[in-house]
Amino acid sequence: MGPSAIRYAGLAGQLESAGVSPTDAGDLAVPHHATRDADAGPANAKHVQEVEEVTTSLADAVSTALAEETTPLALGGDHSIAIGSLVGSARDADIGVIWFDAHGDFNTPSTSPSGNVHGMPLAAALGIGDFEGAEWANAAGLEAENVAIVGLRSVDGPEAEAIRDTDVTVYTMSDIDERGITDVTNDALDVATDGTDGVHISLDLDWLDPREAPGVGTPVRGGVTYREAHAAMELVARSEAMRSFELVEVNPILDEHNETATLATELAASAFGKRIL
Ligand SMILES: NC(=[NH2+])NCCC[C@H](N)C(=O)O
Ligand SMILES: [Mn+2]
Numbered sequence: 001m002g003p004s005a006i007r008y009a010g011l012a013g014q015l016e017s018a019g020v021s022p023t024d025a026g027d028l029a030v031p032h033h034a035t036r037d038a039d040a041g042p043a044n045a046k047h048v049q050e051v052e053e054v055t056t057s058l059a060d061a062v063s064t065a066l067a068e069e070t071t072p073l074a075l076g077g078d079h080s081i082a083i084g085s086l087v088g089s090a091r092d093a094d095i096g097v098i099w100f101d102a103h104g105d106f107n108t109p110s111t112s113p114s115g116n117v118h119g120m121p122l123a124a125a126l127g128i129g130d131f132e133g134a135e136w137a138n139a140a141g142l143e144a145e146n147v148a149i150v151g152l153r154s155v156d157g158p159e160a161e162a163i164r165d166t167d168v169t170v171y172t173m174s175d176i177d178e179r180g181i182t183d184v185t186n187d188a189l190d191v192a193t194d195g196t197d198g199v200h201i202s203l204d205l206d207w208l209d210p211r212e213a214p215g216v217g218t219p220v221r222g223g224v225t226y227r228e229a230h231a232a233m234e235l236v237a238r239s240e241a242m243r244s245f246e247l248v249e250v251n252p253i254l255d256e257h258n259e260t261a262t263l264a265t266e267l268a269a270s271a272f273g274k275r276i277l
């Protein structure tokens, strides 16, 4: 329902106001979860076969869009779709990633407290732990040193250890408090563009404070403000380094008057170059 809510909130019009002529490629087929046991497949990774199917079709769609010299914008859905976005974006290029999120999404089935794959996509794409050699999930050539997480404020114990064991750069909410969103985002862009052909921007709406983005499944207090979020997206646009983009975790059932979906459309416009003047 997330993509419907985001379309209904006026994504196409917002992108047009950013000077983009969007083409809606429609929805990918998602296998119905009720047809299989949620626990089927590898231990502690719910619906992982369905995630694998969606990953493969999304990766193909993303790499096709790039081959046609367009910029793919994927709508979730939960953050597990990032595996497909990353695999597709990395297929014919060396990419960097900026992960705007309250969470690290660096769990693996062995460390996850929930079994929810939306808490695992970054580890999956990097081939960490259980995901080592999981070809369907690994983004070819993606290097941890080109990955930056921005806005982290909720991380599980073993997940924190796994992040520390890699060369991923993390900017927590404390870093944003101390240095400001502009500095932090510019540094994250440096990390993600260093030696790469372009950057995948993954925007989890729970990055924002739940007062501004209530329609998410795993809200965490103390997130970025509306203005900080726009400032970061405007810097992304100005860098001209964005290769692919995604909006995830909008859940209209938990939303208030579709405001989180509306916010998602506005932030997309900023990322695609909309300016105030
Ligand atoms: N994309 C997200 N909202 N991820 C939330 C992850 C929450 C928690 N760390 C877990 O692994 O279950
Ligand atoms: Mn996330």
Ligand SMILES: [Mn+2]
Binding pocket: 101, 102, 103, 204, 206, 207, 218, 249
């Ligand atoms: Mn999150």
